[in-house]
Amino acid sequence: MSKAERHDRIVAELRAAPAMRVSDLAERLGVSRETIRRDLAELDQKGLISRTYGGAVSPITYEPAxxxxxxxxxxxxxxxxxxxxxxxxxxxxxxxxxxxxxxxxxxxxxxxxxxxxxxxxxxxxxxxxxxxxxxxxxxxxxxxxxxxxxxxxxxxxxxxxxxxxxxxxxxxxxxxxxxxxxxxxxxxxxxxxxxxxxxxxxxxxxxxxxxxxxxxxxxxxxxxxxxxxxxxxxxxxxxxxxxxxxxxxxxxxxxxxxxxx
Known part of the structure; x- marks a missing residue:
């Protein structure tokens, strides 16, 4: 699974379950927790998810000024x-x-x-x-x-x-x-x-x-x-x-x- 496919899967998982832990995502995607943490950091920077302590949530978008x-x-x-x-x-x-x-x-x-x-x-x-x-x-x-x-x-x-x-x-x-x-x-x-x-x-x-x-x-x-x-x-x-x-x-x-x- 490529990084782009993994990112799409993470966003899809968070649409189905609004909050997920790093350990759960790592298990579902078959990759390390460190890989998931890097993925979440990139997706958070793009505004596609919101990182939380130990996981992520799917945001209802709030835009900065x-x-x-x-x-x-x-x-x-x-x-x-x-x-x-x-x-x-x-x-x-x-x-x-x-x-x-x-x-x-x-x-x-x-x-x-x-x-x-x-x-x-x-x-x-x-x-x-x-x-x-x-x-x-x-x-x-x-x-x-x-x-x-x-x-x-x-x-x-x-x-x-x-x-x-x-x-x-x-x-x-x-x-x-x-x-x-x-x-x-x-x-x-x-x-x-x-x-x-x-x-x-x-x-x-x-x-x-x-x-x-x-x-x-x-x-x-x-x-x-x-x-x-x-x-x-x-x-x-x-x-x-x-x-x-x-x-x-x-x-x-x-x-x-x-x-x-």
Missing amino acids: LAERQALMVEERERIAEAAVALVGRNDILMIGGGATTLHFARRLATEPLPLTVITHAFSIAMTLSANPLIKVLMLPGLYDGREGLIHGADTLDALNRFRANRAFLGASGLTEEGPNDAGIAPAAVYGAMMRRAAATCVLADHSKFERPSLTVYGPWSRLTTLVTDQTPRGALAAALARADVQVIVAGSGAPGVSRA
Whole structure:
């Protein structure tokens, strides 16, 4: 069994039994306890499990603040952003949700000579895009969340219901069979509204989010959804994407691979 297969098995075991000891995992996988400890350390660093004294638990995702997340998965997010920009056309109307990966996307988008209209609730994204005089930025009203640097609430949702967009670009705390999900209830409500008000949705998320449950599922997978990521999904997530006829774009070092999941 390779390390990648072992990691997949550990995550699967923790989905079935939310807490397990190192000794139990070592016995089930037929490897030493020291090997399991190294595996758990790597999986914990990726956010796929949470280490405990003598074992691990499967977390319901809690995300660190935006400023902390910016330092994680930088190369993967940059590749995702580059692939996602290729989906944008001249004079498009876009909705962009807050988050670390969507901020990478906004930075890349700001370098393009494209006239666009962008509707967002994230100050960092509005400031980044406003540097390009070809991009008109509409900032949504509402309550300010200083931890995430974004707006949410009833006024935000009411304003969104007055707009339509060609495409929504949204991040996610996790990707599960049910759909993309987020650690925050209020931001998730905004992302769900953006999904409904856009003709199509593009979810930008790296592989560390695969099969990672979070608090709120903000929308279902559908044929109107495109997932832009850095690795090909596998297992139950891949099957769910295939059933929903989701387009999956895997951003690599060369041209991104595109498939129907």
